[in-house]
Each structure stands twice: as structure tokens, then as C-alpha cells.
Amino acid sequence: MKITVLSGGVGGARFLRGLRHHLRHVHPDGNGGTTDSITAVVNTGDDMWLTGLRISPDLDSIMYTLAGANDEERGWGRIGESERVSAELRAYGVGWPWFTLGDLDLGTHITRSHYLRSGLPLSEATARIAARWDLGLRLLPATDDEVETRVVIDDEGSTLHFQEWWTRHRASLPARAFLQQNVEAATPAPGVLEAIAEADLVLVAPSNPVVSIGTILGIPGIRHAVTTASAPVVGVSPVIGGAVVRGMADACLEAIGVATAADAVALHYGSRATGGVLDGWLVGGEDAAAVPVVLAAGIRAAAVPLWMRDLDTSAAIAREAIALALP
Template identity: 45%
Template sequence: MSGRIVVLTGGVGGAKLVLGLMQVCPAEQITAIVNTGDDFRHLGLAISPDIDTLLYTLSGKANAAQGWGREGETWTFMEALKSLRGEDWFLLGDGDMALHVLRSHLLASGETPSSVTARFAAAWGLGLDILPMSDDPVATHVATDQGDLPFQRYFVEQRCMPAVRAIRFDGAGTARPAPGVIEAIRDASTRAILIAPSNPWLSVDPILAVPGIRDALAAAGAPVVAVSPIVGGQAVKGPTTKLMGELGLAVTNAAIADHYAGVIDGLLVDQRDGGAGVGIAHAVTDTLMKTLDDRARVAQAALELAERIAG
């Protein structure tokens, strides 16, 4: 079936779904809108973790065991940094450094995050459109029992150990959607809009916080389908389960559906949990994405649910 597929994504789980989509439909039909609330400056370099994870995953360069970073990475830079007593809590491999240095150089030369991302995707022949959610800075901050923490300090340095009390997205109120974001959602040729099984609070909410994006999704002509991040009553990866408990939420698909109320038309859930209490159109499949075939299967199931909703 022809038509554009739009996917909101962040993190490793999101990258897996986008890779699955590339197995079941042409890359040129896919537009990925990526969370940039995780972006930050480190050692003077512009780091975009979710965009980089997507670039590495789709190009076959990702570390297969970790899901992030590059396969076959070397660490000479980090060893030299440690010898100088530099901050070593955020790992920067030698190959990874090339991407960060070039991005920082291009941004300093006047390019936008959108143009830099498109440049990298084209260099690696990826074929799809990868759009940052915004070219304006938006920074996720986590209020915890140990104080206010910028996202990477919470996620990487503290390994998500502090208990979360609230989350905010600094700069979101005045940010604008990146060029192409609203157009892709509203495009008459768009046949499905998917929300990846990324952390709804930390990876998807920053996208929805950019003015205009939530409203565009709510008014979209294409069905909006989220893939639940819950598998067997737990999150596959990351702090989703822990975070939901700290925010006073039950770890259920009903809670995920409620969180996306007014945005999604359907929810794809794992067969271990079923769709009880979801309250909206849903489909059930094995959503665990260990292999490339798994990722293609989940992508296909999400598209089939969207097609069913569209009638």
C-alpha cells in the first residue's frame, strides 16, 4: 500500500520499530519525528542521543548488544580524558566522536539540527526522512528525591536511580516544530501515524510538548496508533516501569492508553498482557523485538491496526 508512514520515536525501542518499518515498506515512505529533549552539550559538543541511536541502528552501525553506540567502538579518547581527570560519566567512543564533532562544527557554521540530521542520513544512504521534533532547544529535566536533574544526569550518570516526582521540558513552550513535522502529520498522503514503544513520559512527551504537534496529531486524517512499551507487565528496557510506579500509575496498557488519550486512535499491545481495559481500538501480538523479523512483525501489526481503524 502506498502513502506516507509517520512515526514518533526516541531511544532504542523506537529505533527498533523504525528499522522494522523499513523492512515492510519503502524507506522513502517513512518520516521519523525524533525526540530531542535528551540533547545536551557535553565537553562543548552537541550530543543528540536519540537521533544518533536511530542513525546508528538504521545504518547497521549500532552496537548490537547495547542497542546504542557503535559496533566495534574504540575508547582511546575516553582513556585520554580520564588521564586528565575529565568528566567520564558519559561515554564517547572514538568513532562516535566524529559524529559529535562534525555536528558541533556544522551547527556553529549556521546549519540547523534538521539540516545536519538530513546530511548524516543522506551520507549513510538511509532513504527515509529523519526530522528532529524541533530545531529549537528543548531540555528534559527530572525533579527527583535527590533534586532537579538534567535528563542525562538522571539517565546516564545516576542510572535512573533517583525517584521521580515530576518531569518538565524547558524551552518547549516557545519551541517550534522543525520544518516538515506538521506537514508530515497533516499530509493527505499519510496513511498511518505510529508512536513507537519509547518511554511515553521521557521520549514521547517532549515531542508532544512542542506547540502544534499534539494538536496536529489530534486533528490528523490518518489513524494514530501507539505501540505499548509494556511487555508482560514490565518495560523491556529503561525506567518505564519504575517511573510509572513513582508517578502513582498502574503498569498496565490501560494506563498507557489513558496517557495518550486525545492523541491516539489505537494501541498495539503484547500478547502476554492482552487488551483488557484499554478502552480503544487495539490489536494483540508478540511485541518483543529481539530479531529483525520481530521488528518487521511488530511494524506490520501496527500498520494493520491503523488500516483497520481507517476502515
């Protein structure tokens, strides 16, 4: 079975880890791997240049999580980090003092920047970086082009980079809109459209619908590939019991006029039968009342436990998503 997952960072990383665990349990190949093929198509709208380095937060969150090298307590970065370099940068007045990069993490950013400045596209740089780790899947940026998200914060059209709005201001400044710079000229990274077209199942991870999944689908060609895929498309709600699981995705949903509710996010994505991207949608057990609403929109739905408390619960969610895709 070939599975392609559209994914953002932390929530997507935990879902992918559960999916990998489930498939290894169901189809072990005897070598600790899996006979199934997983491709993660990852949001790059959060990316940026900072102190001369190219930072790709979502790609790195997934890579570290699958490699077992992430800091589970903080939810981002590497375990056992030190921050001596960031302290030196602050002393020099360079960079963003509120955006701390750990020393081990900086090694990844330096390596990525070296590859990019050597002329490699982001997809090839990602492949070389990921080759260090036993990820058990293929990691693809949604695009090799720089499509950074800017947040419109006032009626005059003033904008901030998404990371400044998200990390520094904690989404406290009301967002008027989200702009993906140069998205119209972007193209899917090599392998992305093929991964969707050749998949037996396409999954939409429980990631931010606006600035993660929305950015991926906004790259010309990707939405069309999803809507015309021969495989079923099943999503997992990032909203449980009327609240986002992690971060401030509710502020993003509010900015585009979508309620923070499992059924509202499903309707935002829409049914493939009516031009949307979903065939199926998992909601949390707390949101069982949303199932009839989603079904009425032409999307198969089921209410199951969605809290990814550990590896087993994450794997159970992946199992349910696959089951929902079956006729």
C-alpha cells in the same frame, strides 16, 4: 503510503528498522529501497552539550541502527568502537566520566557541533549527517530548539539533566517531575507538522511515553497536529507483561502516576475521540486482558507478539500496527 513515526531512541530505532523492512518487502522498488515514505520525528529532550559538543542520543541511535552500524550487544553507540579519546578526557578531568563516548561516535558529535556553530539548525545538520548513510527514511528532530529534560529529584526543586539521572544514577533517585526547559517557546522543526498532516498513517513507536513521546507531544503545535491529523494514529506498547521492555521507563511512569501496564499507558495517551492521541493500540500477547479496557476507552486494540527479537519479529509488529489502522 506515507507513514510518520513519533520515536525515541533504542526501542524506536528497532521498530523503525522493522517498519522499513516490512515496507521494502511489501512494496519493493527494485533498488533496495521502498516506494513508501517514512518520516521519523525524533525526541531531542535527551540532548545536551558536553565537552563543547552537541550530543543527540536518540537521533544517533536511530541513525546507527538503520545504517547497520550500531552495537547490538550494548544497545547503543557504534560497533567496533574504541574509547581512547574518552580516556584522555577523563585524564584531563573533563566531561562526565560515567558517560563514555566512543571515538567513532565522537566523529558524529563533532560534525553536528561544527554544523550548529556554523549557523545551521539541528534539522539541517541532521539531514547532512544522515545523508552519509542509506537509512531508507527521513530523520527529523522534533524541534530545532534546545529543549533539554531536567529531572526534579527533591522537594526543594533540585534538578539533574536527564542523562545524569538516567545513565549515572540508573533512575535510582525518585523523580518528582520532568521538566523540558524552554519547551513553551519551542517550535516544531521544519517538516514535522507537514509530515503529520500529510501522512496516511501516524505511528507511536514503543518508546518511553514520558520523556520521549511525551517530550515530542509537549512541543507546541505537535500534539494538535496529531489530534487533528486526517490519518489514523496507532501506538505500540512499550510495556509487555507489566514490565518495560528496556531501560527504566517504569520509574518515569511512576513519577507521573501511571502504572507500568499496557492498558495504563494507552489510557495515558488517550483516545483521539476524547482529546487524546490514539486511534489504535497494540499490546503484547501477555496483555490480552488489557484489550477490553483499551476498547472501552474508545481505542481499537489487539494483542500480538511484541518482542522485537530480530528483524522479522520487528517487521511483524509493524505489519500488525498498519493492519490495526485499517477500517
